[in-house]
Amino acid sequence: MVDLTREMADLMSALGRPQSERGRALMFVSSYAGEGVSTVAREYARIDAAYAKRPVWLIDADLRRQGQLDAVLEEPARFGPPGPVSAATPDGSVFFALSPKGKDAEGNPVPDSKYLIARPFFDKRLWVTRLRDHLLMPGQRVKLFEQSSYWQSLRQHAQSIIVDVPSAERANAAVQLAPLMDGVIIVISEGEGEINARLALKDEIEQAGGRILGMVYNKARSVARPSQRPASRSAV
Template sequence: MRDLRPDLATLWQSASRLRSARGARSVMFVAARSGEGTSSMAASFALMAAEHSARTAWLVDLDLGVNAAFGGFDTGFAGGVARPGRAYDASLGCEPIYQLVPTPMGGGGKMLTVHPVEGTRLLVTRFRTERLAAGQSVCLRAQPDWWQALRRSTDWIIMDAPALDRSDVALDVAAEADGVVLVVEAERTDAEEVARLQAGIEDQGGRVIGVVLNRMRADAHLAGRLGGQQYRRQYEGGRR
């Protein structure tokens, strides 16, 4: 992961104009393929959102079994930003947004935690994978009450979704986001694939507000071939 805040000013200006009648504003970052820099984008944008929040911003890692967002902060991916602090229960008084398979006796509640990043107004989630039993897995499940409780408690919700070549989670929660940003590596993902991703998100009630092109060299026209407002980024690295 890399700190990309200096390169996301245009995206921030556009996304910060989002308005939500449901409370906090919510943005999801997702890619068609793994390794396109989604976690770097989401974490950097979340830090920017926290800087502009009167209360807090939450970075919700939807890849529960990996915790890439928490791991990035824990290893100090952003210079001058402290590591996550103590763990707090992230259930918000609601049923969990995850399901354990097989389901243990007692339901396995309170395995999702949230950690304040010291010196900021940002909180980042972490799923306690170490508490999974042998052969047990975790998956996200629909839980609108949790998302609404989160909207009431914070100013910004930034979702870091796993790429669609690994999981359909982004499609499952697309309607919970006020805007979806597609992250694309221009040298390996063609416009048709991005168009399919955009259509899939919108078919599930999501709203694509932009496409970020990473490592853009050969195909400088990719963004222009897609409908809607697009955003362009050029950088070396920045992978998940």
């Protein structure tokens, strides 16, 4: 168990609360695998949900390595008992596309949204998604669909949308999704990796239209505060 309660409370305070009724989407990413992005995103979602007046959604956007829901289920003392499995989309949209499309036993098309579920925790204040990858057929692939209306639709029903994406060394998901987010948090594991890779990731996200809000130094004592300057000029 990793408890980042104090650190995530500090980060939440530094980021401030959403300024409108529309939910805010925050993406967490790192340059390298193993820097603790999933843990940081999960802990932030947990703390955010504890104070939220509207639901907080933790979106597991690592389409090849789903793990957030399993991790939450393994800590009932901290997240409480799960609620029933539910659809994870308000309007049938999703942020990925299956190829070829799924079919049921009778050969009828199955909407991509049927492959995305969520379970509630904290008396429905926290929702955690999972791609039902065990239902994928041999040869069927799932790819990120960055033009989806999913994020706008979910904003109408959430206070915060916390998006966990794979590291930049594994996939380009962060750059694809960055323009659709309200902000990006870069996670850095202290003493590991090359600084040039972190700078390159920051530049790629900003060039794609993403807004860097701050950084989390995982395994360090402090959490970097968001820059007060425009995000396109914020320093690492």
